Amino acid sequence: MAVIGFGKFCRAAGLLLALAPLGGCALANVASEPPPSLYVLTAAAPVVPEGAAAAAAQVVVEPFTAPAAIDTTRIVFQPSPNEIKYYAGARWSDRAPRMIAALTVETLHRTGRFPAAIGAGSGARMDLALTGDIRQFAAMRSAAQGFGAATTEAHVVFFVRLLRASDRAIVASREFTATVPSASGKMTDIVAAYDAALGQVLAEIALWTLDEGAKAFPKRPS
Template sequence: MALTRRMFTLGIFALPGCTAISSLNEAAQPRDTFALQPINIAAEGRRSARSLLVLEPTASAAIDTDRILIRRDPLSVTYLPDARWADGAPQMLQSILVQSLAATGRIGFVGVQGAGPIPDTVLLTRIDDFGVDRQADGLFVVRIACELTLLRDRDQRVIDTRRFAQSGNVSDDAASTIAQGFQTQLDALLSDAVPWVLMRAI
């Protein structure tokens, strides 16, 4: 009885270790890495000397990761097992916004916190959706949604706020197919968002 009790106790203490080792093994598995790209919009109009600060977007814990989110149903969140983003979704979107806005050539300086001059305008972003839904009919839908808010830096007055959202079907849940689906929807979203920001930040 004493031996049985001792083995049972050792088994309990061993469980967390086994879980940790399993997690480490999973983290060590190589994953295909995908990096979404900015867009290059030929924006007409004069160049402004103003500066724009793009803060890191906020997002829920499920989105704030470098894993590619898949929802099999409204209550469950999983991730593609063999694929990841090159950076966490908020950091990746921040970089894409900076590059897309700077590429227009309309703003004197576009950057992140800690770099460049004191900003005239600050761009806040809240990511509401950045994942894939599996539909009842077996189709997969890529969804991207975010809310952009522009502030005047000197008095923190809100200049304007708008929600942007795009979605579209992809044929399967292969990582490369899903990554291309994200790029397609992101291109469409940025095509609306970048001119909107320019009109209010210049």
């Protein structure tokens, strides 16, 4: 009996010794896994037409709604209209809708024509609310032309609504789109294409909000 027990002990000990290096390697791999690279986008600097009226309305920017696939920090790549993937090892610095809302506020400020533009949650009484839907915020493959190779393009599509804050009535609504090709398949170039496409859309939204806001709340003569 003692011999049998010792044999079982030896086999168990051998198994543990065999598994120990594997466990150590697995932990080493987890510990050495590189963190994802974080990317940020920048606010646009709209060119306000000379003589454009300043808005008397104060604007609150509410986070845009987005499908679950976009409402994330992961950077979307769509190899086809019916498939969604994410770039490995790359993330936005915040969830896409929150990042876009913050950049929209900054873009409105850069016009210099609004008495106030703030994000949601401040509790301040505002005149207009800017909200909408993120319909597309993805890198996609362009259709190859002739013998040319397909390139990667950043596609941004927002449907935006301007609401009267007092009763949530829609003052105006419009779709904004932009497509910008990436200089290469490198992540930095893809992010630059995202930045350019989003900047174009946000600049157009800011000027549109300024125009519609001035109509809804005309500035009184001094």
